[in-house]
Amino acid sequence: MSQAQTTSTRSSSLGATLGAIGRHRVVWPLAALALLFIVDFIISPSFFNIRIVEGRLFGSLIDIPYRAAPTALVALGMAVVIGTKGIDLSVGSIVAIGGAVITWRIHAGDPHLLILFIALAVGLLCGLWNGFLVAALDIQPIIATLILMVSGRGIGLMINLLYGGTDPSFTSPLLQGLSTGHIGYIPTRLLVFVFIFALLWTLLRRTALGLFLESVGGNTAAAYLTGINARMVIFSAYVISGLMASSAGVILTADTHTSDPISVALNIELDAILAVVIGGASLGGGRIYLGMTILGALVIQSLTTTILTSGMPPEYNLVVKAVVVVVVLLLQSSNFRSLTLSILARRKR
């Protein structure tokens, strides 16, 4: 902590300190997560229990990150794209295409390690396509990525036809191990997630790419005038998003060990965007919060878990999510906040 910060903390009153904590962006999503956990604990006192079954950890606290991992991967890529003032609607389609390619190559008899890289290359290719449309052709991101969103699942179905398409299921010790296996007591999927997160974090924060992405998203003209190649930076964001989506695709496809382009990762783009927004990033771009995005994904998964443990039918999930989106958005709107404040002030008088 710098000296200025230390002095300011010391000189401020307790109230101001609390206010500063309240304003910190990590507090609200964390509070939401804590609240959900408390609700879960009240409903089911065994919520925090972690057992060891068949040599691996079991319990809600393991289950939530386990289920959240694919969405969190996609959301991390989405956070990068949103940081540049863009959006990537095609992530679900990329997952679908990746799944189909994996199944196709397994049926073709490729070595499974190679297939892992082929799957990532598919994501890279999709990212290049989106990046080309947005950065080179200057098409609005929503529309540019809509193209792959519309056609991607169809492409997946076509790839399924390449090997006859009669039985799109497969077995792959390597891929299934990555998705549903465990190393020691810990699910491999979580280790994979941590590994990819570390890679992405290093790429963004140990090089200057993160700063460039954020400056281009915050003020493209200013970034350009400091000599940053804005087009290449935007391009890279979509490539990263494509890669993240395809790595989520590997986990999701291996989990069900089948290619199901129509329903795999349905609405995952919406969950990913929601995770980024809960993580405190603005859709207007300019900031990438990787850790906060994971927190956002955990909040979304905990919400689902809470609905399930509370005995509410799972159908309520979507409505609750919608309400969360609306509340978060309204809270971000300055017009709405001032309206609420003025109504409250009137009440007091």
Added chain:
Amino acid sequence: MTETATARIEMRGVSKIFPGVRALDHVDLRLEAGEVHALMGENGAGKSTLIKVLTGAVRRDEGEIQLDGKVVEIGTPGEARALGIGTVYQEVNLIPTMSVTKNLTLTRQPRKFGMVNWREAREVAKARLKRLNINIDVERPLGSYSVAIQQLVAIARALDDDTRALVLDEPTASLDANETAMLFNIIRDLKARGLAIVFITHFIDQVYQISDRVSVLRNGRLVGTGKIADTPPLKLISMMIGRELEKTALRLVGNAKTSDAPVVLEAEGLGKRVTMQPFNLKLRAGEAVGLSGLLGSGRTEVAKLIFGALKPDTGRLELGGAPMHGSSPGASVRAGIAFCPEDRKAEGVVGELTVRENIVLALQSKRGWLNRLSRSEQERLAAEMIKALGIATPDAEKPVGQLSGGNQQKVILARSLVAGPRVLILDEPTRGIDVGAHAEIVTLIRKLCGQGLALLVASSELDELVAVSDRVAVLRDRQMIGEISGADITRDNIVHMIAGAKS
């Protein structure tokens, strides 16, 4: 012109305060019926705000407005319209994707049985254009016509049968000579019909061609109003630019040694069609060269052409004796040119990023994305700059968007300095900065030059240029018309050169 007891429009003691800025300070403006009244002033002088108060787009904080002797309240653009005050804003504020008819009749199309009667609307549109002697196909989209025609359509929209006053905000900014002449004919015609016309422009000669009286604003205050016949160009320019010489900004003469210093940057015949006529410019190590001229004379364009933010289509540029290949900000930054833009909000700071991140941005861009500055290095650079430039911020981690304008300006300057440039281009480096900071920046500029940095300063503040420059290049109408150097750099000499033959 009819000088009567009651003016068409009389604005008295109008003030407007925006957060941190007093945009208008008790301004009086009197418009007579049947006159063209030129409103002059540099950027930020308060012209636009004054106009917006009159047309209801901005609410004034103080003062009153009278229309034909009656006090009126103008709260919205609609109310201004209803009172007979028409406006054509600087950028053509119409819808380019819609047809001319639709633009001319939007929100007040003629209706029959609740249905818009497009046949009649077309007739209305044609009639409106006919008043200005324009005959075009009203069904084509507005965007398919030249800017001049779009401008005339905007005027046609602003004119009603009962229009009493018409405000034209820089209507000639993007018109060529013929188009301007056509527009002036129309303005003369409207004047003859008894309208009071406010004409905002930065072209001095146009003011003399068309207007009857002129008012000059500077820093939100009315400097003076007078008949154009009694206001020679020299006096007018003098009213417009520069504050009175301040003690802190005394000219620091005595860098005679720079005349034989090596040439760092040389532009030869650099130019861009329409934007800037080809010019030559040399910068020597340790030399500060000023760019002077009125608003729109090409100050910013020269700076951006050299930096590569505007792509030149003629001429060449040499840096340290070697030709520059390709012109882009990226290439310039890597070669050692830094640029501080004039519009700090749109082109300068990245508001969401912190002071530290903004300060290291140009250096980081120069080093490339793989060669990241370590966090401690970033913090050291930021702390150094915050101290050196006196940037008022609690710490380096505050988002720049939350700083005051002057401090944002300093952050942009810091960013350029940190990149260690050989050539530094400053476009309006002291706009919106208080006197103390102004002196600091001027001192800093001199110090940097002492260390061998070549400096190019574009400024609308004459005294600032007089204070810092070893040479001043003077611009007029997008042309470089001459240079003044050494002891000849005085207010009067620069003003004379800008006024040119008209003095």
Added chain:
Amino acid sequence: MNEKYLPLAATIVVFVALFAIGGILYNNFVSTLVFGDLLADNAFVIIAAIGTTFVIISGGIDLSIGSMIGFVGVVMANLDVVGWHPLVSGGMMLVFGLVYGALVGLVIDFCDIQPFIVTLAGLFLLRGSCFMINLDAVPIRHDFVQDFAAASIPLPGEGELHSSAIVMLIALAAAIFIGHFTRFGANIYAIGGDRTSAALMGVPMRRTMMGIYAMGGFYSALGGVIYALYTSSGYPLAGTGNELTAIASVVLGGTLLTGGVGLVAGTLFGGLIFGLIATLINFNGSLNGAWIMIVGGVLLFLFIVLQRFLVGSFRLRSAA
């Protein structure tokens, strides 16, 4: 010919060409029978797309169309169970669509949030509400459904103009009227062309924005009513992905996604092109649904790139 009709002409040419290709490939394809069925099968999505056309012309986007179609069907089916007449429940849902859309427009304008994200929340909300009401398809058994399905106007040849197609054509006529013969319609184009200028020219922003999304909500609800009657059931998954079909139909119909330019009539042909592709692909038994998506994506790509260069040259012209 006025240049604003060029994209519409291009769309019609594509449609006619596709129809001709069908005629070459298959016997009996070029007939009023196929054409009548084409209109009827795609009526619900075209109706919804008509509403979206206004939203897109205003520079916005509506992602909640598919969910609205599903939601309307589910509510109507459940009200049918308790004995409501489909016309009454359908009418109620139209009012619901109107109010819901107006609310969406209010949130977008007042809170200054991108339409994309607000309507995304709407997508969640409506689809989730479907699941909360029912998980399975519920049949609508009222006699009116059969009467509605049977009602038609014979066309020359063997074809018929089915009731859903008739509703669609009436809805289209109403939309053309609103879009081109009211001040409100002109205001939509103005907002899409340049928001700031439109406000300066005196367009009432809030009222117009609410109106635009109210129209979007109304038309997608109407699409839902037609779909429920046409399939005589309410299914919570009905209309999934239809927002994309609707948006694609609008784009194929020549409306610029950047706003300000487009014709409601174009959407009819854009939707028919999509339907025709599906019909052609279904005629050939060996092809499957994947082709519909891919061909849709390719067409979308071509039209968007085409638009991009159209708009690009447009900008250049106005700048020169």
